[in-house]
Amino acid sequence: MATRPRIGQLRLRFYQVLLLVAVLVAWHVLTAPGLLPNFYFERANRAAFFFGEPIKIAGRIVDWFVTGEIYSHLWITLVETALAFAIGSVAGLLIGLWLGLSPMASAILDPYIKAANSMPRVVLAPIFAVWFGLGMWSKVALGVTLVFFIVFFNVYQGVREVSPTILANARMLGANRRQLLSAIYLPSAMSWVFASLHNAVGLAFVGAVVGEYLGSAHGVGYLILQAETTFDINTVFAGIAVLTAFALLLDAAVTLVERRLMTWQPRAAETDRT
Amino acid sequence: MTAAPALALRDITCRFPSVDGQGTYTAVADTTLVIEAGEFVSVVGPTGCGKSTLLNVAAGLLAPSSGTVEVFGEPMAFAGEVNRRAGYMFQTDALMPWRNAIGNVTAGLEFRGVGRAEAMERGQEWLRRVGLSGFGDRYPHHLSGGMRKRLALAQTLILDPDILLMDEPFSALDVQTRQLMENELLALWAADRKSVLFITHDLEEAIALSDRVVALSAGPGTRPIGNFVIDLPRPRDVAEIRMEPGFLAFHKEIWNVMKEEVLKAYARQRAA
Ligand SMILES: Nc1ncnc2c1ncn2[C@@H]1O[C@H](COP(=O)(O)OP(=O)(O)O)[C@@H](O)[C@H]1O
Ligand SMILES: [Mg+2]
Numbered sequence: 001m002a003t004r005p006r007i008g009q010l011r012l013r014f015y016q017v018l019l020l021v022a023v024l025v026a027w028h029v030l031t032a033p034g035l036l037p038n039f040y041f042e043r044a045n046r047a048a049f050f051f052g053e054p055i056k057i058a059g060r061i062v063d064w065f066v067t068g069e070i071y072s073h074l075w076i077t078l079v080e081t082a083l084a085f086a087i088g089s090v091a092g093l094l095i096g097l098w099l100g101l102s103p104m105a106s107a108i109l110d111p112y113i114k115a116a117n118s119m120p121r122v123v124l125a126p127i128f129a130v131w132f133g134l135g136m137w138s139k140v141a142l143g144v145t146l147v148f149f150i151v152f153f154n155v156y157q158g159v160r161e162v163s164p165t166i167l168a169n170a171r172m173l174g175a176n177r178r179q180l181l182s183a184i185y186l187p188s189a190m191s192w193v194f195a196s197l198h199n200a201v202g203l204a205f206v207g208a209v210v211g212e213y214l215g216s217a218h219g220v221g222y223l224i225l226q227a228e229t230t231f232d233i234n235t236v237f238a239g240i241a242v243l244t245a246f247a248l249l250l251d252a253a254v255t256l257v258e259r260r261l262m263t264w265q266p267r268a269a270e271t272d273r274t
Numbered sequence: 275m276t277a278a279p280a281l282a283l284r285d286i287t288c289r290f291p292s293v294d295g296q297g298t299y300t301a302v303a304d305t306t307l308v309i310e311a312g313e314f315v316s317v318v319g320p321t322g323c324g325k326s327t328l329l330n331v332a333a334g335l336l337a338p339s340s341g342t343v344e345v346f347g348e349p350m351a352f353a354g355e356v357n358r359r360a361g362y363m364f365q366t367d368a369l370m371p372w373r374n375a376i377g378n379v380t381a382g383l384e385f386r387g388v389g390r391a392e393a394m395e396r397g398q399e400w401l402r403r404v405g406l407s408g409f410g411d412r413y414p415h416h417l418s419g420g421m422r423k424r425l426a427l428a429q430t431l432i433l434d435p436d437i438l439l440m441d442e443p444f445s446a447l448d449v450q451t452r453q454l455m456e457n458e459l460l461a462l463w464a465a466d467r468k469s470v471l472f473i474t475h476d477l478e479e480a481i482a483l484s485d486r487v488v489a490l491s492a493g494p495g496t497r498p499i500g501n502f503v504i505d506l507p508r509p510r511d512v513a514e515i516r517m518e519p520g521f522l523a524f525h526k527e528i529w530n531v532m533k534e535e536v537l538k539a540y541a542r543q544r545a546a
Contacts, residue, residue, distance in 0.1 A: 168335050169368035171356050173382035173433065183381065187372040264372050264413035 027054050052233040060238040074246065076218040080136055080208035081250070084143025085201055089193060092148045096155025097181075097189055106156070117153070121145045125214045134215050143207025147200045151193055158192030159185055194262055201254050205247055220246070278347030280437050280469035281309040281332055281360075286341035288327050301327050302338075303495035307488060309437070311346075312467040316480035318532065319490030320539030325473045326365060329441050332471060333362050346436070361435030363426055363443045365473075369414040375401060375425055376410035382433045400428040404458070420451040424458075431462065438463075438470045445476070456483060456512040464509060477532065481524050482512040489532050492539035500531040 029035060031053050033044040041047055064070035099106040099113075125142050132138040162184060170184050193200075212221025220243055227235030284306050292299040301324040309315045319325050330336035331343060337352035344350065345359050369378050380397040388396075401407050404424040414422055423443060430438070444452045460483060463470060474480050480487045481504055489500040506520050515521050 163368075165364050165366050165368045166370060168330075168333075169362065169364060170370075170381070170385070171335070172333060172360070172362040173429070174358075174385040175381075176385070179385050183385070184370070187370070191372060264374070264415065 024054050027051070049231070049233065052237045056234045057237045057241065060234055061241060064238070064242070070220075070223075070242065073218060073220050073223055074242070076136065077205075077208050077212065077220045077246070080139045080143065080211070080219065081201070081204045083136075083140045084207050085147055085204035087140065088144040088147025088204065089151045089200060091144070092151025093155050093189060093193055095148075096152045097159055097185060100156045100159025100189070101181075101185065113152075117149050122210060125211055128211070129215055134217060136218075139208045139211030139216065139219070142211040143204040146203040146207045150196050150200050150203060154192040154196040155189045158189045162188045191262070191265070194258060197254050197258055198251060201250055202247070205250060209243060277311060278344070279308045280311045280313070280346060281307075281471060282344040283307040283328065283332060284342050284344070286328065286331055286338045286343070288324065288331065288336070289339045300495045301493055302331075303497050305341075305490075305497050307471075307498065309469050309471055311436075311469050314463060314470040314472065314483060314485045315488060316472045316474055316484040316486070317488045317490060318474055318477050318480045318528070319496065320492050320532075320536045321475055322543070323490050323493045323535075323539060324496040325475075325490065326441055329362075329439050329471065329473055332437075333357050333360055333439055335362075357437070359435060360437040360439050361430035361433055363430050363438070363440045365441040365443070365445070367414070367422060367426075369422060369426060369429070371414050374411050374413050375406060375417070378414070378425055379428050379432055381429065386433070396432060400432045403462075404428045420447055420455065423447060423455060427455075427459070427462075434466075436468060438468045438472075440470065441473045442475065443472075444479070445474070452479075453513050459483070460508075460510060460512070477525060477528055478516060479512075481506075481521060481528070482510060482515050487524075487528060489528055490535075492535040492542065499535065500528065502528055 031047045031051050033048055038044060038046075099109065121142070124145060125138070128138040128141040132141055166188075167180065167184055170180055175183060208219065209221040212219035213225050216222040216225070220239055224236050224239035224243075227233075227239065286302055286305045286307075287300065288302040289298040289300050291297075305328065307315075307317070307328070317325055317328065327336065331338050331341075334343070334350055334352060334355060334357040342349060343352075343357075345357055350357060370381065373381065376394065376397045379400050380393040383393040383396065384390075398407065398410065401410055404427055406421060406424055406428070409417065409421065414425070417425065423446075426443070444455050447455065456479065472480070472483060477487075484504050487500075487502045487504060488498050489502070490496050491499045502524060504524060506515060506518070506524075
C-alpha cells in the first residue's frame with residue numbers, strides 16, 4: 001500500500017468524490033418536481049414522494065444538527081449500542097471460557113447452542129418489548145443476543161486452540177490452575193474477542209437500531225419509524241444517512257482501540273515495518 | 275558419588291493410541307536413563323523416535339504407561355504436578371505472544387509470587403545476560419528466531435532450576451547463531467553446573483556439548499542402544515572442537531551405532 005504513489009491516492013479520492021457527486025446530481029435531477037418531463041410517473045411530484053430529494057434530505061440533516069434535536073436520539077442509540085456490546089461481550093467471554101474449558105458441559109449444551117445461534121434472533125424483539133418495555137433495555141437485550149454469539153463462538157474456539165506448548169511452558173514455569181486461566185486462557189481468549197470486535201460492535205448497533213425501529217420513543221431508529229408513518233421519505237433517508245455516518249465513525253473508533261490493544265499481533269507488526 | 279541422581283527414569287514405557295484409532299503405538303519401551311547431579315547428558319536419535327516423549331515424562335507433563343521417575347531421590351507422582359526442580363525449553367515456540375520480552379522473562383517469578391519490583395529487576399538482569407537488554411518492551415513477533423530462543427532460555431533460567439530439560443532448542447537456528455547459542459549455553463552451564471538433559475537429532479551438537487551421549491534406536495519401541503562418555507577437555511568452543519581428532523573419533527564411533535537406526539527410521543517414514 002505504502003508503495004502506491006501519492007498522486008495515485010489523490011486521483012483515487014477525486015474519482016470517489018466524483019462518483020458521489022454524480023449519483024447525487026442524478027438523484028436530484030430525476031426527482032426534483034418539474035425539472036424533467038415525466039417519463040414514468042404521471043404526476044410531477046411522484047418521484048420525489050418515493051425517492052426523496054437530496055437537497056431536502058441534506059436540509060433535514062443540517063436542521064437536526066442546528067436545532068440539536070438529533071443529539072439526544074444519537075446519544076440513546078449510542079448508549080444502547082455500548083451496553084449491548086459490553087454485556088454481550090462479557091457474557092460471551094465468560095460462557096465461552098467456561099464451555100471451552102469444560103468438555104462435559106459443552107458436549108451437553110452443543111445442540112442447544114447451535115439451535116440458538118441459527119434462530120433469527122430479530123424475532124425475539126417483541127418478546128423483549130414485553131419483558132423490558134419500550135425503553136432502552138429491550139433494544140439492549142436484542143443487541144446482546146446478537147453480540148453474545150459472535151463473541152462466544154470466537155472465545156470458545158480460541159480457548160480450545162490455545163497452543164499446548166504455551167500451556168505446558170506455563171505449567172513448567174509454575175503456574176497453577178487459576179494462574180493458567182488468568183495468564184494464558186484469558187489473554188488468549190481476549191485476542192479472539194478483539195478479532196471479532198468489528199463484527200460485535202456492528203451487530204450491537206444493528207440490534208439497537210432494529211429494536212428502536214420495531215417500537216420505541218427515542219433513538220435514530222425511532223426517528224425513521226416516525227417519519228415512515230407520515231410518509232416523510234426525506235426524513236427516512238436523512239435518518240439512514242446519519243446512521244451510516246455514525247456506523248462508520250463507530251468502526252473507525254474500534255480500529256483505533258484495536259491498534260492500541262493488539263500491538264503484539266503479527267499483523268500489526270508487519271504493517272509497522274512496511 | 276553416593277548422592278541421589280538428579281533425574282532417574284527407570285523402565286519407562288510410553289504407549290499412545292495408534293493413528294488408525296485401534297490398538298496402541300509403543301513409542302518408548304523399557305528405557306532407563308539416569309542423569310547425575312551436574313551432568314550434561316545429550317540424547318540423540320532419529321526424528322520421531324520418542325525423544326520429546328521421554329523429555330515430557332522427565333518434566334512430569336506426561337505420565338508413562340509404566341515405569342518410575344525419581345527427582346533427586348524423590349519419586350514423581352504425575353498427579354497433575356509437574357517436575358518442580360526442572361526448567362524446560364521446548365522444541366517449538368512457547369513464549370506468550372501477548373506478553374512483551376520482560377513480561378515473558380518474569381512470568382515464572384510472577385507465578386511463584388515474587389514481588390513485581392524484584393521480578394522486574396531480576397528480569398532486566400536476565401535480559402542483559404542473554405544479550406537482550408533494551409528489547410524488554412518488544413513482543414515475541416518483533417524478535418528474530420535467535421532472540422526468541424535467548425528469551426526462552428532466560429525465561430527458564432531466571433527460576434534457577436536444578437535440572438534443565440532442553441528439546442532440540444537450537445534446531446531451528448542458522449549455523450552461526452546456533453554455535454553462538456551453544457557456546458552461551460556452555461558458559462551459563464559452567465557457571466553453576468546444572469544437570470542438563472539435552473535432546474537433539476544432531477550428533478555433532480550432542481558431542482560438542484555433553485559429558486555423555488545416549489543414542490536411541492528408531493521407533494517403535496525406542497530404547498537406548500549406546501552410552502558414550504565424552505571426556506573431551508572443557509571449557510570447549512563448539513566451533514573449534516569439531517576439528518579435533520578426539521571429536522572425530524567419537525563421531526565415528528557413535529555414528530556407527532546410529533547409522534542403521536537412522537536408515538530404519540527413514541525407510542519407515544518413506545513407507546508411511
Ligand atoms: N500425544 C501423542 N499421541 C499419539 N502419538 C504420539 C503422541 N506423542 C507422540 N506420539 C508418537 O510417538 C512417537 C515419538 O514422538 P516424539 O517423542 O515427538 O518424537 P521425537 O521428539 O523423537 O521426534 C511419534 O511416532 C509420535 O507420532
Ligand atoms: Mg521432538
